[in-house]
Amino acid sequence: xxxxxxxxxxxxxxxxxxxxxxxxxxxxxxxxxxxxxxxxxxxxxxxxxxxxxxxxxxxxxxxxxxxxxxxxxxxxxxxxxxxxxxxxxxxxxxxxxxxxxxxxxxxxxxxxxxxxxxxxxxxxxxxxxxxxxxxxxxxxxxxxxxxxxxxxxxxxxxxxxxxxxxxxxxxxxxxxxxxxxxxxxxxxxxxxxxxxxxxxxxxxxxxxxxxxxxxxxxxxxxxxxxxxxxxxxxxxxxxxxx
Amino acid sequence: xxxxxxxxxxxxxxxxxxxxxxxxxxxxxxxxxxxxxxxxxxxxxxxxxxxxxxxxxxxxxxxxxxxxxxxxxxxxxxxxxxxxxxxxxxxxxxxxxxxxxxxxxxxxxxxxxxxxxxxxxxxxxxxxxxxxxxxxxxxxxxxxxxxxxxxxxxxxxxxxxxxxxxxxxxxxxxxxxxxxxxxxxxxxxxxxxxxxxxxxxxxxxxxxxxxxxxxxxxxxxxxxxxxxxxxxxxxxxxxxxx
DNA sequence: CGTTCCCTTGAGATCCGTCAATATTAGTGG
DNA sequence: CCACTAATATTGACGGATCTCAAGGGAACG
Numbered sequence: 001x002x003x004x005x006x007x008x009x010x011x012x013x014x015x016x017x018x019x020x021x022x023x024x025x026x027x028x029x030x031x032x033x034x035x036x037x038x039x040x041x042x043x044x045x046x047x048x049x050x051x052x053x054x055x056x057x058x059x060x061x062x063x064x065x066x067x068x069x070x071x072x073x074x075x076x077x078x079x080x081x082x083x084x085x086x087x088x089x090x091x092x093x094x095x096x097x098x099x100x101x102x103x104x105x106x107x108x109x110x111x112x113x114x115x116x117x118x119x120x121x122x123x124x125x126x127x128x129x130x131x132x133x134x135x136x137x138x139x140x141x142x143x144x145x146x147x148x149x150x151x152x153x154x155x156x157x158x159x160x161x162x163x164x165x166x167x168x169x170x171x172x173x174x175x176x177x178x179x180x181x182x183x184x185x186x187x188x189x190x191x192x193x194x195x196x197x198x199x200x201x202x203x204x205x206x207x208x209x210x211x212x213x214x215x216x217x218x219x220x221x222x223x224x225x226x227x228x229x230x231x232x233x234x235x236x237x238x239x240x241x242x
Numbered sequence: 243x244x245x246x247x248x249x250x251x252x253x254x255x256x257x258x259x260x261x262x263x264x265x266x267x268x269x270x271x272x273x274x275x276x277x278x279x280x281x282x283x284x285x286x287x288x289x290x291x292x293x294x295x296x297x298x299x300x301x302x303x304x305x306x307x308x309x310x311x312x313x314x315x316x317x318x319x320x321x322x323x324x325x326x327x328x329x330x331x332x333x334x335x336x337x338x339x340x341x342x343x344x345x346x347x348x349x350x351x352x353x354x355x356x357x358x359x360x361x362x363x364x365x366x367x368x369x370x371x372x373x374x375x376x377x378x379x380x381x382x383x384x385x386x387x388x389x390x391x392x393x394x395x396x397x398x399x400x401x402x403x404x405x406x407x408x409x410x411x412x413x414x415x416x417x418x419x420x421x422x423x424x425x426x427x428x429x430x431x432x433x434x435x436x437x438x439x440x441x442x443x444x445x446x447x448x449x450x451x452x453x454x455x456x457x458x459x460x461x462x463x464x465x466x467x468x469x470x471x472x473x474x475x476x477x478x479x480x481x482x483x484x
Numbered sequence: 485c486g487t488t489c490c491c492t493t494g495a496g497a498t499c500c501g502t503c504a505a506t507a508t509t510a511g512t513g514g
Numbered sequence: 515c516c517a518c519t520a521a522t523a524t525t526g527a528c529g530g531a532t533c534t535c536a537a538g539g540g541a542a543c544g
Contacts, residue, residue, distance in 0.1 A: 090370070119365060119372065123362030126365070133379075140386065147389050196502080215509080442532095488543085488544100491538105496533105498534090499530105501529085
């Protein structure tokens with residue numbers, strides 16, 4: 001079910017939900033008017049405050065959902081991955097978040113009205129949306145816990161563990177190594193710190209032989225120790241079971 | 243639509259949604275097996291990690307949704323109010339949050355299965371749930387922004403402004419004064435700080451003539467200045483319009 | 485009317501932010 | 515492939531914000 005666009009240049013035209021959909025749901029979604037869109041790195045796809053009638057489903061690539069503050073700062077809420085839905089809402093309303101691409105990004109753009117229609121057409125699909133929303137909420141809750149209650153080093157380690165796990169796909173297998181295009185500025189905005197301090201924290205984590213994040217690559221040097229250090233328990237990432 | 247339990251001792255037996263429901267939806271919900279439950283202050287209603295098949299809709303009273311950390315600390319995610327739904331999920335699954343009463347609390351307890359059934363029975367209700375979930379998500383996003391990107395004093399002021407606004411009900415009218423049973427420990431756990439520091443921050447806010455929080459009472463001394471100081475923009479609290 | 489929370493304050497340590505400067509890397513165009 | 519440029523990463527010094535430890539004081543509640 002998970003797409004592997006890199007190995008398959010012909011892009012599949014149904015959303016990459018990680019939760020099984022019936023063929024009927026699939027066909028209905030395809031008929032909703034979902035548009036496949038490609039964005040270059042560092043493009044603004046949706047801006048906080050705009051009256052927004054679209055929702056997005058990530059197909060592939062890295063991006064961030066964030067809020068913008070008056071002083072020009074931002075808080076990154078999440079780095080959504082394949083199958084995640086952004087802007088799920090019942091009705092058109094002003095967006096309270098922005099969506100910005102980090103790498104080249106491919107998304108399905110769906111009119112919000114179409115989502116409402118989909119929910120009304122297919123109870124099965126409504127359940128799927130509820131389920132996806134519940135998982136995204138669990139992730140958001142964990143981010144708040146991370147920023148509010150862990151100190152810098154554990155906070156950074158926790159985020160990198162989470163991303164590694166989410167990249168593992170359905171199996172949620174956490175690899176000891178992954179490519180990560182985030183900058184230290186991105187990490188800082190996600191973790192509620194400054195990039196300068198993130199830099200020092202990453203240095204500490206290397207010197208503690210826990211993990212290394214350099215040259216766009218995360219290497220877990222000692223995975224069990226890192227999990228313990230960060231208080232990482234991946235249960236919140238598990239999908240709801242049917 | 244908003245209930246006023248204090249002025250009406252006979253408790254209404256339908257959930258206090260702030261979004262209009264059709265009579266049919268209402269009747270269906272009533273038939274779902276929703277149970278009205280009362281809790282004393284400081285009771286644990288739902289505990290993180292437990293396999294949970296219930297959802298709750300707040301009727302009246304104060305409570306907090308929080309995560310629990312291994313070291314005994316907690317991060318408060320939200321103080322839900324009348325009409326807010328806790329544990330909305332498509333299927334039974336382990337809970338990633340705890341729910342604890344702060345004052346005497348009255349809630350509707352609904353089996354998760356019943357929620358799924360409700361969504362499948364009534365597209366209208368599915369839309370309502372989506373809408374409630376979207377608002378709660380907006381609040382959670384604002385909490386993450388608050389903890390991640392505002393300094394202590396502004397962070398505390400922002401939370402107290404949000405609570406005041408949410409207490410205003412549908413009109414979202416922010417009164418210059420409200421009763422607030424939260425302790426400084428509660429505030430600290432919600433804001434990602436220590437109670438000792440919250441104490442100093444509240445002192446600062448008083449001395450800045452912005453607001454006073456003493457003896458379970460919040461007084462906004464200079465509301466416009468406080469809003470500006472906290473960067474408070476209540477648009478995220480507005481309900482989605484149909 | 486006493487006991488238990490809860491609030492308040494001080495001193496010192498630690499974490500983190502700010503300012504500043506430089507090094508390194510990635511991206512671009514020739 | 516190289517040279518150039520912009521973005522990103524790194525480090526130091528210093529100051530402010532927040533935490534920890536410690537000790538009382540006050541309010542709420544039975």
